[in-house]
Amino acid sequence: MPLTPHWIRHYPRQHLRDDLIAGVLLTVLVIPQSLAYALLAGLPPQAGLYASILPAIAYAWFGSSMVQAVGPVAITAIMTASVLGPLAPVGSALYLQLAVWLSLGSGVLITLCGLARLGFLSQLLSKPVVSGFITGSALLIILSQLRFIGGIDARGNTSWQLLHSLWAWLPDIHAPTLLLGAGAVVALALARTGLKRWPMWQRLFPLLLILVCPWVVQGLALDPGERIAVVGPVSLEWASFDFSMPHPSVFSALVGPTFLIAFIGMVQGITMAQALATQRRERIDANQELLGLGAANIAATFSGGMPVGGGLSRSAINVASGAQTPLAGIVSGISMLAVLLLGTDWLNHVPLAILAANIIIAAWGMIDLSALRQAWAYDRADAIAWLGTASGVLALGLETGIAVGIGLSLATLLWRTSSPHIAVIGRLPGTQSFRNVNRYATETLPRTLMLRIDESLFFGNLQAVEERLGLELAQAPDTQDVVWVMTAVNRVDTSAMAALLNLNRDLKDRGIRMHFAEVKGPVQDRLVHTPLWTELSGELFHSVPDAFAALQASRQEPHDAALSI
Amino acid sequence: MPLTPHWIRHYPRQHLRDDLIAGVLLTVLVIPQSLAYALLAGLPPQAGLYASILPAIAYAWFGSSMVQAVGPVAITAIMTASVLGPLAPVGSALYLQLAVWLSLGSGVLITLCGLARLGFLSQLLSKPVVSGFITGSALLIILSQLRFIGGIDARGNTSWQLLHSLWAWLPDIHAPTLLLGAGAVVALALARTGLKRWPMWQRLFPLLLILVCPWVVQGLALDPGERIAVVGPVSLEWASFDFSMPHPSVFSALVGPTFLIAFIGMVQGITMAQALATQRRERIDANQELLGLGAANIAATFSGGMPVGGGLSRSAINVASGAQTPLAGIVSGISMLAVLLLGTDWLNHVPLAILAANIIIAAWGMIDLSALRQAWAYDRADAIAWLGTASGVLALGLETGIAVGIGLSLATLLWRTSSPHIAVIGRLPGTQSFRNVNRYATETLPRTLMLRIDESLFFGNLQAVEERLGLELAQAPDTQDVVWVMTAVNRVDTSAMAALLNLNRDLKDRGIRMHFAEVKGPVQDRLVHTPLWTELSGELFHSVPDAFAALQASRQEPHDAALSI
Incomplete structure (x- = not known):
């Protein structure tokens, strides 16, 4: 100075x-x-x-x-x-x-x-x-x-x-x-x-x-x-x-x-x-x-x-x-x-x-x-x-x-961030765009849950995220794949990382694979050295369309039958 | 119970x-x-x-x-x-x-x-x-x-x-x-x-x-x-x-x-x-x-x-x-x-x-x-x-x-949320997709600044937002339109609303119009009753492509000259 x-x-x-x-x-x-x-x-x-x-x-x-x-x-x-x-x-x-x-x-x-x-x-x-x-x-x-x-x-x-x-x-x-x-x-x-x-x-x-x-x-x-x-x-x-x-x-x-x-x-x-x-x-x-x-x-x-x-x-x-x-x-x-x-x-x-x-x-x-x-x-x-x-x-x-x-x-502040907006997303027919299934007519894959979290993950909102996943899984008990869409997640703190690790183990026990899509660079740089990355039961997709295509292929069913609008 | x-x-x-x-x-x-x-x-x-x-x-x-x-x-x-x-x-x-x-x-x-x-x-x-x-x-x-x-x-x-x-x-x-x-x-x-x-x-x-x-x-x-x-x-x-x-x-x-x-x-x-x-x-x-x-x-x-x-x-x-x-x-x-x-x-x-x-x-x-x-x-x-x-x-x-x-x-928590991720965005050529100009080759409109805020706005991060806007305007002093892209903004608290109102007045004095694009429903429901909405110098666009098209038209210049990649 x-x-x-x-x-x-x-x-x-x-x-x-x-x-x-x-x-x-x-x-x-x-x-x-x-x-x-x-x-x-x-x-x-x-x-x-x-x-x-x-x-x-x-x-x-x-x-x-x-x-x-x-x-x-x-x-x-x-x-x-x-x-x-x-x-x-x-x-x-x-x-x-x-x-x-x-x-x-x-x-x-x-x-x-x-x-x-x-x-x-x-x-x-x-x-x-x-x-x-x-x-x-x-x-x-x-x-x-x-x-x-x-x-x-x-x-x-x-x-x-x-x-x-x-x-x-x-x-x-x-x-x-x-x-x-x-x-x-x-x-x-x-x-x-x-x-x-x-x-x-x-x-x-x-x-x-x-x-x-x-x-x-x-x-x-x-x-x-x-x-x-x-x-x-x-x-x-x-x-x-x-x-x-x-x-x-x-x-x-x-x-x-x-x-x-x-x-x-x-x-x-x-x-x-x-x-x-x-x-x-x-x-x-x-x-x-x-x-x-x-x-x-x-x-x-x-x-x-x-x-x-x-x-x-x-x-x-x-x-x-x-x-x-x-x-x-x-x-x-x-x-x-x-x-x-x-x-x-x-x-x-x-x-x-x-x-x-x-x-x-x-x-x-x-x-x-x-x-x-x-x-x-x-x-x-x-x-x-x-x-x-x-x-x-x-x-x-x-x-x-x-x-x-x-x-x-x-x-x-805590009260507001403790309940982040989470949307189940699907594909707008004929496009590569993905939107909230409750607000748009979208295509979703069977036995697949794609969840977009619209907030950074930290100690204050993990419970809400876990609860939402629990609710969605209760509604679709035959789910085989959960994809976390991380477009809006700018940070994952230690508490959240530990919670995701537990979720991964928990879902694995139930035969459900957990994937991530569109994890931001800085977030990925941190997570890559944690057990979450090495133990992850599912895959890490570059983009949501990639995830959709890969899971669609893995369903090994005729293309049209795999889509439910 | x-x-x-x-x-x-x-x-x-x-x-x-x-x-x-x-x-x-x-x-x-x-x-x-x-x-x-x-x-x-x-x-x-x-x-x-x-x-x-x-x-x-x-x-x-x-x-x-x-x-x-x-x-x-x-x-x-x-x-x-x-x-x-x-x-x-x-x-x-x-x-x-x-x-x-x-x-x-x-x-x-x-x-x-x-x-x-x-x-x-x-x-x-x-x-x-x-x-x-x-x-x-x-x-x-x-x-x-x-x-x-x-x-x-x-x-x-x-x-x-x-x-x-x-x-x-x-x-x-x-x-x-x-x-x-x-x-x-x-x-x-x-x-x-x-x-x-x-x-x-x-x-x-x-x-x-x-x-x-x-x-x-x-x-x-x-x-x-x-x-x-x-x-x-x-x-x-x-x-x-x-x-x-x-x-x-x-x-x-x-x-x-x-x-x-x-x-x-x-x-x-x-x-x-x-x-x-x-x-x-x-x-x-x-x-x-x-x-x-x-x-x-x-x-x-x-x-x-x-x-x-x-x-x-x-x-x-x-x-x-x-x-x-x-x-x-x-x-x-x-x-x-x-x-x-x-x-x-x-x-x-x-x-x-x-x-x-x-x-x-x-x-x-x-x-x-x-x-x-x-x-x-x-x-x-x-x-x-x-x-x-x-x-x-x-x-x-x-x-x-x-x-x-x-x-x-x-x-x-405060330290992390106090510096939200903010990106200047532009259009991917030939598409309706908008991305960070620093990470993708994009088209931008002259004298127009489109800023995407990747966090809810609250008392803790307004200063960072204002500072970022100040920096961008200092780099492009001929700016006539500022568009806040609110895709990831889930809440705007009272402090943030007041700050945006001040920004609007301030920009107006400098001859710059302030617009919003993709304001989420719940956020809009609150803002609609505030002076921010009635005094807003610019417009409220449903989507980013809408904003881009409208501002492009308002430039009244030949299409190609208006684009700088």
Whole structure:
């Protein structure tokens, strides 16, 4: 792998201006969400700004998408909070330390997956499951942020816990905070729809709100007792993160969640990059993409200390700002550093309720009921997977929810492939074409069964194949020859090979010969060294017509009598 | 479902004598293993005898296999020990109580799976993974039984723990127990090979050893200090099991393992029943089989209080004794009751070392290295799955091991299906046959791409399909028509439908029309209600020749010039 990325070596000069402008715009426009997602992760809001520096640059260097913007994102943020919540008090030194380990660990894992070319693992989840997971997470995110809107301290990892806690805190709601927070939610929602015709103002609005709000609070004397929670003093100490190993028991509790965050990060990052590339007629390399995401998370260890990912709104802003190459990402990282160096006093008085309002609006946009409707109309099993995942996330929390989702994805896959289409075939009269005897008027040979299997053979569908053969033989007990037509069989795994070997022995005992026709080259290359080939009671025919002709001849009966239509 | 099983309503009278004899023989011959597996499960050995009464009858009534014998089996026994070990001291009232809940819970789960027709779930594991799991478990079983052979108290759930504990206990080995235990292992091993020509004596040998041993110990005064551990007094109190709910925290710790035991029970039971049915040219119904296994485990709640399953050696003895129908199982259940009622004093002095020797010999027979060799030669990925599962079981314990196995099964499946075979096809000159352009000399139309996908489309392989299309379009940038040839596509899931919809829009934007040819009926029935059909930029061709002819005509060029071979 060359050390300099492809896009730098062939950088198109005409894009330079676009990329520079987009990078600076991106920096300014993502400030609110960067602050908000750090808050969502249970970290000091400014961690989100730091996490937009080195990770953005690292991704630009190692990633494969031209326009994906990497930084703090909603899903990894709430997963961080959900993982670390039970292990350390929010805001404690241990919490910050564990967040650093989480981003380092998931970065290393993602990088290793990229190096091992395991990008295909990101396809372990079906679209309905991903959509159900994101919708469930979005609802959890909204519930988790209501505490900032109400100025209370309601917490929990599942919807029950959160609702229960919110209910208990209801009497303690701080009216001015609620006014400010609810007002911000309404204002942001209105801006989203009302400013559609002025996209730049629409995107600038969250930042303006953050800048204006402290003045409004002060000017109107909304908060005489100073009870509205604010970001507070921002430290510029980069290296304040603690790299010492936490206690082994805490550390081991981090291992599973690290895998999970890495996995979800992979799924989200690759899905996003893929979607962006399709829009722009570009191509991404899933494994290269993992190297980019992994590098970004490793870089986050030294810059922000929180897991990062490819963000939907962040990337959308990048594209809308005119970014053409990853140079925009590098520019945005450097600009963010400049913003921090120029001063962060303006951040001190930003109310947390405003940041929470930003999160709620972003989460609201992640709710995707149309995917459920679409799946319900198209394929009930996929709709059930959506519902199972979303309710799993809400009722049992993110980790269990995603496990439910993976289980449902694979169960539907297995359920579908476990009953392959199998057809008894015969010859179309006067041709060399063979078709399903139930759908066409065909000629078949007496005491001969030709079965075409329309799926690769593997551990999950052998039983169905054996059962079908059993049924057919029960209907035609005088069968002497069984021909497996392997036209559509692209693979035969070890379990299937063993099952075919047993079938061959079994049929031989019953005086039935077993043949194969049209076995594909790669399949044959494997089978040729197995006992199946040496013990095969029948023959190996190059084509179905060959098999038909040979068996017809072996019947040693007058030509016409041998055919039954 | 009729209340009386099929085999009773059509009972062939000529089998009555065979079944009666087989049932009685089975009872006598399985006494040693029933005692031994209860011991392995951490329960009083006599629980194994009780567990051979009602469960055997319940399975005979509800199951679908003609000759499978159900009772205590090695795998569920060691899983019981592994699950309950951390929750309660072996032999305590809580331990017995939890074992009852475990069998009840797994029985209910298996029954529900049967009623919901989820028998296909038992195919979630490939053959190499099952074999690796059984081999790993067998080695764990052997390690776990060495404590009885040595008269020490070495325990653990993983091979490390067991080896470490055995090492620590080494100085405390009780020589007479070791002599007896090791002697029994050698005697049983020799009987297995030496008595092959006298199968009935070979099968009776373990029982004779159990009956003779106490006399030998007494007669030779091997155990003057009475330190050789024996079964001890057998209680006949059936209903001594405690049905009260255990503490919620303990109970919730039981939920996951119950699912796991139910799942493994399903896999083992169905695999066994399938193998027996194949040998005997019979058929089983996987879902009916689950009802039988579920009923047996529920029945075990009242009789033995330990999870039961379909056993390899138990069923082999049943078949060898001449059983023809499940009546033999019912007879064996009643005979076992008679054995217990006639008296159990002879059990009191049976040394545990002898039972452990029986377990070790049985476990030794479960080690299946030939499956590993076979997989290694045939398909490296399957061999890796075998090794991963076996070492997962040994190093991390049964529960984690099986999770590793499921993961590896599905990862190989996904990895294989994630790159479907896709061929660009063209017409064989002078025919209506279409073949891969890379393998045959074919005619193709200019600016037209006909792609045949040789796999169903689902969430796991869309990316590969999109990538392939991207590659082909990059090679032929003047393409105007893309035809998806769907001959081998048996299903298009929601994710794939959405991806095709996106592709259609994307190609439309680039001025390329997207067509389909030979879409199968069931696939079309689903797609017809989706936006893909209404928005499709191209046409839907009945057959590939139709598509070829129509596109050829639309080119509006002289016939010959339009063909490039």
